Amino acid sequence: MSTNSTRPTRALGVAVVALLLGLLVVFFALPVVWLLLAPTKTAAELVSTGPFSFGAFGNLSTAWRNLTSFEDGVIFVWLKNSAIYSAGSLVLTLATSVPAGYALALTKFRGRRLLLSVTLLVMIMPSATLVLPLFLELNKLGLIGTVWSVVLPFSFFPFGVYLVYIYFATSLPTEMLEAARIDGAGEWRTFTTIALPLARPVVALVAFFSFVGNWNNFFLPYLVLPSSQQFPIQVGLNQLLSTTPSFNPVAGAGLNITSPELALSIIIAVLPVLVVFLFSQRALVSGMLAGATKG
16 A cells, blocks of 8 residues: 555656756756857857757867857957956955854854854845945046956855854864963964865865856956957957847848857866866865865
8 A cells, every 4th residue: 555655746846856857958958959050150050050959160260260250259358357357366365265164163252143244144135236346446446447356355255154154163273272272373374274275175175166257257347348459258258249240130240259159168168167177176066075074
């Protein structure tokens, strides 16, 4: 009786899993496959042929030439700018988020609870809500149109502070810290020689999330950077989109930027994040599981 009654439940579970996997394929996997195949076709073939058919390597070569000749290869300038903005802000993020999370977790000072509450509040706020006050502040300081107008706001990463806070509050052996203090080590030495080496997994996690968020950020750089030569890749993609006739009917027809070139530019923009992810998987998994291994 019990065996027969569990069969419909098991079948229902299998059906739900199959449905979820099917939705995942339809809404994620298939668009990715289309994007990878699009540069191998011409703009006309994208409309006339099957969406998942392969075109020709010659079309891919043509799309590459058209894309890299756009404004004398400005796409490489955009990639370089994204690397500078993301790496520069990443250094500042780690230099501020890790000590801040340590201080919130393991030291006592006036206003600690208030600071932690403010960190949580800012963390859950949509990032777009801070763009206008940030723009006004940067304009007041005369930083609009400079590297610092992007790097400094990108360095503000309350989510990273909270991740480090959670790790130090739940996973760090406090006995080791107390032993160091008894031996006469100051708070900074205790942090740098004991806490920081043990926190490498969560530091890697913060670094990854910070880099990906900075690389993909569009709204703030779009507002504070006036020149195409200063754009990161995400803002540059918007400029490419505006010069694609299929998306902007008034765009010049002689620019050779069509849907295949646009698809290829998106793939190029995603590749650095994909490479970083592939080379940091072990560190990311260790960071995500760091809080679950405390004895």
